[in-house]
Amino acid sequence: MTFLALRLTSGDPVASLLAQGLASVEQADALRHQLGLDLPLLQQYLRFLTSLLSGDLGRSLYTGQPVTQIISEQLPYTAQLAAAGLAVALVLGLLLGLLATREDRQRSLPLASGVAGLATALPVAFTGILAILAAIAFRAAPTLLRGITLPALVLGFASSGAIARLVQAGLQETLSAPFMLAARARGIRRGPRLLWHALRPALPPVISLIAVEAAFLFGGTVVTENVFSRPGLGRLLVASILQGDYPIAQGLVVLSAVVYSATHVLADVFGLALDPRLRRSE
């Protein structure tokens, strides 16, 4: 599907090279043949699929480097940022969710849920720029500006809102469950009661949300990398779109689709491990 969407509509990528005066007509024809663009579409698609299965994503139209090499060069930066962002999102989301919940009352704490609401609504681009401005205003060390701390915080904050909301909704439900009253009657203290008895049954939906968030996180890294001028896959994707370098864009889309389905499978496995009730119902 990705292949068709990109190839059918992008017209002739070699033509844009021609138009920019980067190649002569003979070179263009040779390039077309080399890239297999002169073959019928179906044949092109089959070639794309077979080379995809053998791990070959083609070559960049501009530099001629293999796409897999370009992507694997940039991958660590994005993976690092996404992992750090996810960690921040989890900690912040759980914290906000716990803070927003009060055991004895139905209504949530307005401040914590307000922050969670802000987190989902504020554009990542804006929070990123606010973070940079704050760092400048407080004369933070330049290492902070260049390091991963700020981008991870910005990215994590954006994803924490949805997690907080789900944690809060789950807690609200479990808190009124009979086993909470039983725990209270057994004299278990408030802290452990909240953290162990109430939080654990509320977590599986959060885990499956994280799988969805992983996709969101990818979108977030695209913006965050551009705000902070960090290297990574997100900037690579935007640059390849702006240049019309379709093999790179195509490879990135394939990669993120794979990552996305993998996180979904992982999330299901984790969910089963965490909630025995799901195992029983099978």
Place this chain on the structure above:
Amino acid sequence: MTRGAFAAAACTWLVLVVLGAIFAPLVAPSGPTQPIGAALAAPGGASPLGTDALGRDLWSRMLYGARTSLAGALLAASLAVCLGGVFGLAAAMHGGWVERAIAWGANAMLAIPGLLLALMLLAALGPGVGTIILAVGLGGAPGFARLSRSVFLAARQSDYVRAAHALGAGRAWVAFRHVLPNARTALFSLATTHVAWAFLGITTLTFLGLAGDPSLPEWGAMLNEGRLHLVDAPQLALWPGSAIALCVLSIQYLGGWFTRRVRQAEASRMESDERKNRS
């Protein structure tokens, strides 16, 4: 009480933005693309918010930018709502293989994250504002189809729809005469969330520099330009950034507020109906 105050503030802000967008040529002191003086001038004097890196008046660009961002978001959201709504209605009313086919298509599209789907379309069609609107609209359609389907299904299972069927009404008649009007409040609150979402999507894509024409006044693109002058002229990023954030927050808040009000009204109506039945 405070909720009402928030809603009023959100409403006021949105009305101001819409008015500013409509009457931009009358209110703006200068055109959005014509330089009026020194670059990066401080706020005050002829330009109330200062000038940008090319000496263009920031206040005028904000006003004209509201047009692009707002119209873009509304267009993209209506595309998503219309397209998604048609598919949702068809799936809910038809059932069977139509429903399965639509659900399959929507799930296939939802398997790819929204921003990525939009970026994919942009990669295929090339950068540009029109493409961005199309990409955001198409990206929102499957989600709206899925949500609206459940709304239509709920309306379809009500007694009056069954009564209409029993009276021999055709499927299309029931769909447009009974199901659609009764689903409209629920659809409206779904649509408001989509407008907020489209606003966020469009400004994000223009922020990434995918609008094509760099001279076009648009809040996301302006935020991106302001990013380069955070130290010497932070207002260049702060104004468009806060404007985007306030708009998204306001639309979302009003949508939520409206939904709550409708639910309350429905609950109290049901209560009074029950009381009437009992007496």
